[in-house]
Amino acid sequence: MTEGRLYYNSDNQRYGLMNRGKWEIEGFHCGMVLEIWLDGQWQPTRIEYGEDWYLVGFPGLVLYDLKARVEL
Numbered sequence: 001m002t003e004g005r006l007y008y009n010s011d012n013q014r015y016g017l018m019n020r021g022k023w024e025i026e027g028f029h030c031g032m033v034l035e036i037w038l039d040g041q042w043q044p045t046r047i048e049y050g051e052d053w054y055l056v057g058f059p060g061l062v063l064y065d066l067k068a069r070v071e072l
Contacts, residue, residue, distance in 0.1 A: 001035075003069040008053075015053050015063055017070060025070065028053075037067035 004019035014027030017034075028034070028047045035042040036055065045055040055061055 001069045002072050003067070006036075006063045006066045006068050008064065015047065017068060024072075032070070034068050034070040036061075037069075042069070 002017065002019070002024045004017040004024050006015050007018045008014075009016045009023070009027050012027040014029070016023050016027045017025040030048050031046055033044070033046045035044050036058070037043075038058075038061075043058075045057055048054055048056055053063055055063065
């Protein structure tokens, strides 16, 4: 699992996974599966795009700087 934080990549207009200032994933695509750290535990979800980027099952959650991990 690769761990990092979610940040918006304005170059490709997608959220990506960054670790120590380096893009581990430059941009997620709709339907990609990841886990987020929430309330002291890892929660499985997937990223989607409607009017904006969001995580399935977590309406209204702010993605910016959210701790996440993904299987590469």
